[in-house]
Amino acid sequence: MSVGVVIPAAGQGKRMGSKVSKQFLLLDGQPILVHTLRLFETHPQVDEIILVMKKEEIRGTEEMLRSYGFAKVKAIVEGGKERQESVHMGLQHCQSDWILIHDAVRPFVTHEALDRLIREVKVTKAAILAVPVKDTIKQINSEGWVTSTPARSELISVQTPQGFSRDLIVQAHEKALEDPNWATDDSMLIEQIGFPVKVVEGEYNNIKITTPEDLVLAEKIWEIRRVEV
Ligand SMILES: Nc1ccn([C@@H]2O[C@H](COP(=O)(O)OP(=O)(O)OP(=O)(O)O)[C@@H](O)[C@H]2O)c(=O)n1
Ligand SMILES: C[C@](O)(CO)[C@H](O)COP(=O)(O)O
16 A cells, blocks of 8 residues: 655745745755655655645756656646645645645654654544644634633644545545635544544654744754754
């Protein structure tokens, strides 16, 4: 049974505010996207990678990736305006039995975490990486007043990859097209069709590079990793 990875990389990077799309910003001298792809290229259980990009970035990315020789990147396809649309496009090109969906801008997930996730998804059909939240989380209303404080012991911070059986995630994405609200992660779509999602231990270092501070943090995480190896 094969494992494929869909990597949405078609975002605008508005919160990063850089001229260059944030997946092309450099981390230790190489584009963030290259670090992310290498994680999956070198994982023994991954068979194929589908990359989703903005139309105008596809040609340049193909040329860039040629020099890295990533043999598992089977297609680079055009994304949509929303992350959910980009993932949906990618899913149409991924034929694997098990599909992991991973943000292009999370370059630090480890092979150990991938092993845990793949093991669990093959049992449960829907599994996500997550870590317990460290802060107290409040719910607020549109006027900025606190409305409640959910118990922290019941809250997690969700990461990617998220893994699913192909049939299940395709069905969930198709169904979600009927809903006018965009989901901020893929497991939400699984919840919406009433299927249980299993949580697998993630890693605090598996950050999503979203704002300029995250880039500084990413360089630090990279340095620490280099010392540990
Ligand atoms: N229409 C979109 C929006 C997002 N993504 C991808 O989804 C991942 C997570 O999204 P996020 O970090 O929010 O990236 P952006 O949407 O680019 O950021 P912003 O919201 O600040 O514009 C990124 O790899 C991003 O490229 C995508 O493929 N297509
Ligand atoms: C999918 C995700 O990375 C899980 O944390 C996240 O929800 C994506 O968030 P975005 O900032 O809305 O793209």
